[in-house]
Amino acid sequence: MSLLKLKRLKRLKMTIDELGEITDTRPVPIEIIQQYESILSPTLIEIWKEHGFCQFAHGAYQFVNPTEWQPVVDAWLAGTEYEQQLGGHFYALSRNACNELYIFHLETKSKLTIDPILGRITGSINDGDDEYDTAISRFTIALDQEDIDFFDFKNKPLLKRSIKKCGGLGWDEMYNFEPAYALIGDAALDIKYVNKANALVQMMVLRQMIDVPKSIIFNMDWVKEAARQPIQDE
Numbered sequence: 076m077s078l079l080k081l082k083r084l085k086r087l088k089m090t091i092d093e094l095g096e097i098t099d100t101r102p103v104p105i106e107i108i109q110q111y112e113s114i115l116s117p118t119l120i121e122i123w124k125e126h127g128f129c130q131f132a133h134g135a136y137q138f139v140n141p142t143e144w145q146p147v148v149d150a151w152l153a154g155t156e157y158e159q160q161l162g163g164h165f166y167a168l169s170r171n172a173c174n175e176l177y178i179f180h181l182e183t184k185s186k187l188t189i190d191p192i193l194g195r196i197t198g199s200i201n202d203g204d205d206e207y208d209t210a211i212s213r214f215t216i217a218l219d220q221e222d223i224d225f226f227d228f229k230n231k232p233l234l235k236r237s238i239k240k241c242g243g244l245g246w247d248e249m250y251n252f253e254p255a256y257a258l259i260g261d262a263a264l265d266i267k268y269v270n271k272a273n274a275l276v277q278m279m280v281l282r283q284m285i286d287v288p289k290s291i292i293f294n295m296d297w298v299k300e301a302a303r304q305p306i307q308d309e
Contacts, residue, residue: 087122087125087126087129090131091131093219093220094131094132094135094136094219094220094223095131095132095133095135096131096132097126097129097130097131098130098131098132098133098134098243099129099130099133099137099246100126100127100128100129100130101127101128101140101246102127103123103124103127103128103140107123107140107141107142108120108123108124110142111141111166114166114181115141115166115168115179115211116211118211119138119168119211119215122138123138128140130244130246132243133238133243133244134172134243134244134245134246134248134249135171135172135223135234135238136169136170136171136172136223137169137170137246138168138169138215139167139168139169139170139176141166141167141168143275144167144176144275145166145167146279147167147176147189147275147278147279147282148165148166148167148176148178148189150278150279150282151176151189151191151196151278151282151288152165152196154286154287155196155287155288155290156290157180157185157187157196157198157290161180161182161183161185164180164181164182165178165179165180165181165187166178166179166181168211168215169215170249170274171223171224171225172223172225172234172237172244172249172250173191173192173225173233173249173250173251174191174192174249174250174251174274174277174278175188175189175190175191175192175223175225176188176189176191176278177215179211179215185198186198189288191277191278191281191282192225192251192252192255192256192264192281193256193289194256194257194281194284194285194288194289195288195289195290195291196288196289196290196291197290197291198291220234225250226264227264227265227266228261228262228264228265233250233264233266233269236266236269237250237266237269240266240269241269241270241271244271247273247274247275248271248272248273248274249271249272249273249274249277249278250269250270250271250272251269251270251271251272251277252264252265252268252269252270253268253270254268255281255284257281257284257285258284
């Protein structure tokens with residue numbers, strides 16, 4: 076095994092150390108590898124090849140199939156300034172237990188998070204100087220427990236309490252609030268309302284409950300300019 080490959084897989088070990096062991100995995104079809112190998116992070120592709128789409132700590136966090144999640148990404152970006160200014164080439168890379176979906180914009184290296192519970196999209200956009208492997212690795216692999224937790228109306232973490240109440244998540248599941256935040260606001264963010272739901276289906280249901288997702292946008296002027304520049308091979 077090459078030193079470069081070992082370095083990339085070492086990043087996965089760091090994720091396991093922070094988030095917990097891999098508790099489920101799905102093989103990545105060869106056509107998916109071929110589709111994204113020249114596009115996405117070599118580190119992420121190496122993990123796909125060696126370990127598949129990994130799920131950590133019974134659903135606390137997992138890598139996703141970008142093709143499977145593309146309809147969800149498109150639905151949540153529809154009508155937003157991100158879609159209007161940046162256009163396509165957003166790819167879903169991973170998600171946490173309440174289905175915050177981590178998406179990556181190829182041209183600008185913009186790293187955004189779709190939060191279906193709160194109905195918003197957030198992103199921290201800097202100068203875009205990182206090369207793709209570093210940008211994606213920092214966004215989806217170099218995480219700790221606090222990064223992937225979610226919080227109640229008192230700003231107290233919910234992940235461990237949700238696991239205790241509902242059990243761990245199956246591959247296609249997420250934790251959800253019933254009634255939804257879109258219906259009753261902060262009062263929904265209570266452990267007594269936490270339930271399980273199908274992740275793909277519930278993302279679409281929650282999107283239909285709102286007009287346009289709220290956006291927290293940093294340095295959009297820079298993003299507009301970066302989107303006009305050609306992609307540079309790294």
